[in-house]
Amino acid sequence: MKRITLWFLLLEKRLFKKPLFLAVLLLIPLMVLSLRSMATKETGILSIYLYEEPAEDPTLSESHDLIFLPLLEAGGLLHFEITEDKEAALEAVAKAEADALWVLPADLTAQLARYLQGRGKAPITIYSREETVYLTLAREKMYGLLHELLAQEAAIQQMSLVRDFRKVDKTELRLLYYDLLESNRIPNNLVRVTHLDDADFIGVREGRNYLAGPLRGILALLILLTGFAVTLFFLQDKEAGILDWMPISHKNVFPLLFLLTGVGDAAIVSYAALYVSGAFTTAATELPLMILYIFCVCGFCLLLSRLLPNIWFFGATIPVWLLACLILTPIFIDVSGFPLIQYLLPPYYYLNALHNPLMGQRMLLYAVVVCAAGVCLGRLPRRQ
Numbered sequence: 483m484k485r486i487t488l489w490f491l492l493l494e495k496r497l498f499k500k501p502l503f504l505a506v507l508l509l510i511p512l513m514v515l516s517l518r519s520m521a522t523k524e525t526g527i528l529s530i531y532l533y534e535e536p537a538e539d540p541t542l543s544e545s546h547d548l549i550f551l552p553l554l555e556a557g558g559l560l561h562f563e564i565t566e567d568k569e570a571a572l573e574a575v576a577k578a579e580a581d582a583l584w585v586l587p588a589d590l591t592a593q594l595a596r597y598l599q600g601r602g603k604a605p606i607t608i609y610s611r612e613e614t615v616y617l618t619l620a621r622e623k624m625y626g627l628l629h630e631l632l633a634q635e636a637a638i639q640q641m642s643l644v645r646d647f648r649k650v651d652k653t654e655l656r657l658l659y660y661d662l663l664e665s666n667r668i669p670n671n672l673v674r675v676t677h678l679d680d681a682d683f684i685g686v687r688e689g690r691n692y693l694a695g696p697l698r699g700i701l702a703l704l705i706l707l708t709g710f711a712v713t714l715f716f717l718q719d720k721e722a723g724i725l726d727w728m729p730i731s732h733k734n735v736f737p738l739l740f741l742l743t744g745v746g747d748a749a750i751v752s753y754a755a756l757y758v759s760g761a762f763t764t765a766a767t768e769l770p771l772m773i774l775y776i777f778c779v780c781g782f783c784l785l786l787s788r789l790l791p792n793i794w795f796f797g798a799t800i801p802v803w804l805l806a807c808l809i810l811t812p813i814f815i816d817v818s819g820f821p822l823i824q825y826l827l828p829p830y831y832y833l834n835a836l837h838n839p840l841m842g843q844r845m846l847l848y849a850v851v852v853c854a855a856g857v858c859l860g861r862l863p864r865r866q
Contacts, residue, residue, distance in 0.1 A: 493743040500715060503744060506708050507751055510701065514755040517697055528581045528616050529561045531571040537588035545586035549627050560620050575609055582610040582617055584624065594628075594635050634659065697761050698836075699813025701752040702829040705745060705775065706807065709783040710800045712744030713737075717793040737787070738857060741780035749776045763836070771835055774845050778828035781852030788859035803827075 497503050532553065534545045546564070553562045565571045565583075574580040585607040587593045593605035606628075610617055638659050641647050647655055716737055753772050756762050786803075790796045810817055811829040824830045831845035 493740055494747070497712065497715070497744050497747070500711075502711055503708070503715070506704065506711060507748060510704055510748065510751045510755050513700065513704075514697065514759050517759070527559050528620055529563070529579075530620060531563055531565045531574065531580050531583045533565050533568050533571055533583060533585045535585055535587045539589070542588045544590040545588060548590060548631060549586055549624065552627055553623060556623065560623070572609060575611060578611065582608060582620070584608055591631065591635060594631055595639070598632065598635055598639060634663075696813050697759050698756065699811065699829065699833055701756060702775065702811075702832050703804065703807055703813065705748045705752055706779050706782075706828060707800075707804065708748035709741060709745045709779040710803075712741050713783040713787050714793065714797060715744075716740045717787060717796065721793065735857060737784055737860065738780060738853060741783055742776065745776050745779050745783075749773075767836065771832060771842070771845075774835075774842070774849055775828060775832040777849040777853055778831060778845060781849055781854075781856050782826075782828050784856030785852045785859065788856055 532550045534543065534550070550562070550564055553560075554564070563580075568583070568585065571580065571583045575583050587605050590605065593602065596602035597605055606624075608621070638652075638656055641655060641659060642650075642652070647658075650658070749772055753768065756768065762768060786799070787796055790799065806823060807813070807827050807829045810820055810824050811827055812833050813829070825848075828848070831841055831848055835842040835845050
């Protein structure tokens with residue numbers, strides 16, 4: 483035990499003399515701090531201007547109250563901004579400084595009433611440079627608000643056809659409808675969103691920004707990058723003859739110990755960064771997964787170094803593996819259809835095991851298989 487502890491300390495000392503290793507470790511907290519800073523700012527995947535066309539009655543501002551304010555309060559992936567200069571907003575859209583401009587009338591309810599009666603032109607105008615999936619989804623938020631208003635206008639028009647309400651003034655009829663609506667409003671939600679493992683429910687935390695969503699995946703990728711870097715350091719030392727003094731019986735296990743030292747450092751920093759980022763769940767969930775992920779990364783890198791003929795081949799494959807992890811693991815989107823490749827990638831198990839206990843079991847099996855295979859292949863003569 484004392485010998486293993488001494489080896490760990492010597493390996494730590496050697497690794498911390500490597501500028502690249504220190505750079506990767508420093509990159510982790512810097513990335514988390516940057517994402518936390520960006521998450522406090524008004525950002526989004528789309529930037530949309532909201533403009534209200536003035537009505538004949540200058541006191542009317544229905545679009546602002548009924549549409550604009552709910553959109554601004556909702557937050558999320560879309561960044562909405564109210565503008566009073568329509569021409570400047572159009573110019574911003576034309577110059578790609580904004581994605582769209584939504585123009586709504588100030589007398590929105592009157593325009594919707596005429597629309598339901600088949601009179602008048604389209605009350606809403608949307609300006610954009612192109613049609614994208616994101617813009618289509620963004621309009622769904624506005625449609626949801628408009629649907630409620632249209633339903634109200636349709637109900638008021640139907641009430642005006644009832645004999646008891648025919649002589650009632652439209653304004654009074656509208657107020658009567660709103661009173662009836664409020665008195666019969668149901669406070670409970672129609673839909674409840676939960677994970678399959680309801681006992682360990684992981685809800686949406688307040689203050690979370692969409693930029694922090696892929697943080698866990700990026701940290702997993704940086705830990706894997708650290709594993710690749712530490713493997714390169716080990717292969718360099720081996721080619722330089724630094725490890726020639728070591729007994730043959732130790733040479734099979736020593737690379738795994740070397741990897742555990744460096745990857746463990748990156749995992750500790752990532753665990754701390756995850757804790758302060760707001761994406762942390764519970765220690766009972768995060769700590770076992772992180773420990774398993776350390777062995778997955780170490781075993782994967784060790785096995786890869788055993789299978790490839792030399793350090794140059796190993797270094798050449800690093801961008802390929804990182805790109806595969808970036809695309810085929812659920813860092814940004816969950817891609818399916820490539821199971822044979824995905825089951826080779828350590829981040830795939832780590833990111834899916836958070837919500838899938840079965841994937842946690844597969845992760846344990848993966849760690850055992852790759853670590854054992856990497857150690858056992860070390861007994862075979864290396865082909866140059």
